[in-house]
Amino acid sequence: MEVRKLDLYAQYGIAAAAEAVADSGIAGNIKPERFGVYVGSGIGGFGSITNAQDILRDKGPARIPAATVPMIIANIAAAHIAIRHNATGVNLPILTACATGANSIGEAFLAIRMGAADAIIAGGAEALPDGVFAGAEPPPQATRENVSINISAIAKIFFILTSLK
Numbered sequence: 001m002e003v004r005k006l007d008l009y010a011q012y013g014i015a016a017a018a019e020a021v022a023d024s025g026i027a028g029n030i031k032p033e034r035f036g037v038y039v040g041s042g043i044g045g046f047g048s049i050t051n052a053q054d055i056l057r058d059k060g061p062a063r064i065p066a067a068t069v070p071m072i073i074a075n076i077a078a079a080h081i082a083i084r085h086n087a088t089g090v091n092l093p094i095l096t097a098c099a100t101g102a103n104s105i106g107e108a109f110l111a112i113r114m115g116a117a118d119a120i121i122a123g124g125a126e127a128l129p130d131g132v133f134a135g136a137e138p139p140p141q142a143t144r145e146n147v148s149i150n151i152s153a154i155a156k157i158f159f160i161l162t163s164l165k
Contacts, residue, residue: 005067006080007045013077013125014084016156021085024160026119036090036117037082038108040100040124044074047129077125089117100124101157108161118165123158 003011017037021027026035043049048071055064070076075093082091090111094104101124108122 005071006076007048007071008127008129009041009043009045009047009125010071010077010080012127012156013039013041013123013158014080016123016125016158017081017121018084020121020123020158020160024162026160026162027085030119032086032088034089034118035085035087036092036108036111036120037078037085037087038090038092038094038104038111038120038122039075039078039081040094040096040102040104041074041077042095042097042100042124042126043128044095045072045076047127048072050129081121085121087121090120094124100126101155105159105161112161112163117163119160119162121158122161123156125156127155 006014017039048068052064052068052072074095075091078091078093082088092104092107092111094100094107096103104124105122108117108120111117112120
């Protein structure tokens, strides 16, 4: 895996999933076809989208890197996590804005309960570059002392859900 070809959200997701797998001790203890991955992201590769937009504006379409589309798609973190951990079972990206990590965990629970998998790496990841909300209007009660408009968001959380069987 070449890091420069992955959006920051995917890098965080891959790292957090690796920590969850290591902490759980599940590696090598489950059949790959019964091991799944459910990853949520509200947007996917937003940093890569804004980077491509800047390149398009400043240098033209011929200068946009070939890896841009794979960096943008919201299921790329799930794909890399599945490959890295030999999880060849169910694989589902979930995109539900701020609730996406919780939705991924809930859907993983349901998949295990229905017998679709014995274990699922589940969670969410997001990385929004600084300045994404630079043009946003602060709420009416906001003052310069209590609001920063230059917001960046980075979040990641992963769990290993398993069957009780």
